[in-house]
Amino acid sequence: MLEIKNLHASIAGKEILKGLNLTIHEGEVHAIMGPNGAGKSTLSNVLTGHPAYTVTEGEVIFRGKNLLDMVPEVRAREGIFLSFQYPVEIPGVSVVNFMRTAVNEKRQHEGKQPLKAAEFLKLMREKKALVGMDNKLTNRSVNEGFSGGEKKRNEIFQMAMLEPCLSILDETDSGLDIDALRIVAEGVNKLKTPHTASIVITHYQRLLDYIVPDFVHVLADGKIVRTGSKDLALELEANGYAFLNN
Amino acid sequence: MSKAIIQHITLSAGETREVVILNQPNAQYHFIQEEGSTLRLHILCLTDSQTADEQWQSSITVEQNATNCRTLLYGMGLLHGTQQAHIRTAVLHNVGDGYSSQLFKFVLDDQAKGAFRGELKILPNAQQVEAYQTNRNILLSRQAEMLTEPQLEIYADDVKASHGATTGQLDESAIFYMQQRGIDRDTAAKLLLCAFFDEVLNTLSDTELQEKLVEKINTIL
Numbered sequence A: 001m002l003e004i005k006n007l008h009a010s011i012a013g014k015e016i017l018k019g020l021n022l023t024i025h026e027g028e029v030h031a032i033m034g035p036n037g038a039g040k041s042t043l044s045n046v047l048t049g050h051p052a053y054t055v056t057e058g059e060v061i062f063r064g065k066n067l068l069d070m071v072p073e074v075r076a077r078e079g080i081f082l083s084f085q086y087p088v089e090i091p092g093v094s095v096v097n098f099m100r101t102a103v104n105e106k107r108q109h110e111g112k113q114p115l116k117a118a119e120f121l122k123l124m125r126e127k128k129a130l131v132g133m134d135n136k137l138t139n140r141s142v143n144e145g146f147s148g149g150e151k152k153r154n155e156i157f158q159m160a161m162l163e164p165c166l167s168i169l170d171e172t173d174s175g176l177d178i179d180a181l182r183i184v185a186e187g188v189n190k191l192k193t194p195h196t197a198s199i200v201i202t203h204y205q206r207l208l209d210y211i212v213p214d215f216v217h218v219l220a221d222g223k224i225v226r227t228g229s230k231d232l233a234l235e236l237e238a239n240g241y242a243f244l245n246n
Numbered sequence B: 001m002s003k004a005i006i007q008h009i010t011l012s013a014g015e016t017r018e019v020v021i022l023n024q025p026n027a028q029y030h031f032i033q034e035e036g037s038t039l040r041l042h043i044l045c046l047t048d049s050q051t052a053d054e055q056w057q058s059s060i061t062v063e064q065n066a067t068n069c070r071t072l073l074y075g076m077g078l079l080h081g082t083q084q085a086h087i088r089t090a091v092l093h094n095v096g097d098g099y100s101s102q103l104f105k106f107v108l109d110d111q112a113k114g115a116f117r118g119e120l121k122i123l124p125n126a127q128q129v130e131a132y133q134t135n136r137n138i139l140l141s142r143q144a145e146m147l148t149e150p151q152l153e154i155y156a157d158d159v160k161a162s163h164g165a166t167t168g169q170l171d172e173s174a175i176f177y178m179q180q181r182g183i184d185r186d187t188a189a190k191l192l193l194c195a196f197f198d199e200v201l202n203t204l205s206d207t208e209l210q211e212k213l214v215e216k217i218n219t220i221l
């Protein structure tokens, strides 16, 4: 599904990703862990096409197409979704209105008719239930005044609405209380199909108890420096990243 | 200044008056408010003309001459091409126990120029007044210009008064967030700008006009 080869990327003239390789197949969950500032969010931003980053070398193939040639909205419509580490507030634009626009843009891209009002509301109800999203939140402006946990839940709600094939969850567990973490993780698991894949960026093993990864990677200084099974997360939890210094 | 005739209007005691000034090139009004009257006024500058060279000059003066008056002034300008809009307001609290608020918003593209000069005067004996003034602007191009000149003269001490003015660009992080959900840049910008103007438009009591204006904003953008 996704093939990242020798990816180099910089921001403000500073190289952050320094030759990153990663291959993801349908049906797989890849956890990425690594110290603060290693470049995990940079990878999310580069994959989704954030304009502040420049790719200086390497390539990314997503479902047979050159991802780096696409503008951000096309990448999204092709099925890449990012649950932001820091979701953005959009004053005056309600979650409902935002999602109606987003869902219909995606449908148009797929050559489908826009959803009728009743169909859209049914979809909203279904997905709200799936991630335990409060009715009150969807009528408010996107993320405006949301608590940290509410913002993260709203990210997963949007993921449920858009049904991406590759979802990147950038520290979706931070800010969630214990119950919310379980509900959100169960939501993510329910959205999983044999044709979807996920990149789960986290600092804590806890999330990986719920969303069980097929692979755990350590990203340090702009590269994947170690790859293992889910046990690697346990080892990191116990010993930290001291091994990087040897 | 222009030589347009100033319209003098007195609001009688207890009267509520709504005034909508839609695309008048030269609106000059002087209102006097009597006891317990309410003035709700909107100045709206936006056209989808081909020439895009319109000029608007508006001057609104409101005097609260008796207690318990409310003055609510709203304005928006969506300008492009070489359009220019100058709005001058003066709210004079001549007596106490009054309320006034002013909310003016501009979005300027191309070489458009906007100006807002808002005067707020609270005379020495006009105690127990609440008076607010807000001017927010978004510049969509480097050549667009906005001039904001708040003038506050407050001589009474038992009052609540504030003013705020900001001029900035579209929030790029919000645009990227929307793009990441599959919404193209132009649509994202439209959503943000409609939301920006909504604070002014949703205060119009004529909902039909409100809808028409939203439609017009979307064709201009």
Ligand SMILES: Nc1ncnc2c1ncn2[C@@H]1O[C@H](COP(=O)(O)OP(=O)(O)OP(=O)(O)O)[C@@H](O)[C@H]1O
Binding pocket: A011, A012, A014, A016, A034, A035, A036, A037, A038, A039, A040, A041, A042, A043, A085
């Ligand atoms: N605008 C910028 N100018 C210079 N450096 C930047 C800029 N933005 C980010 N960086 C740097 O890029 C590096 C990678 O940041 P990134 O957000 O990808 O780290 P991360 O692995 O996600 O960390 P965390 O675990 O704390 O979220 C950091 O050292 C950061 O300071």
Ligand SMILES: [Mg+2]
Binding pocket: A040, A041, A042, A085, A170
């Ligand atoms: Mg990060």
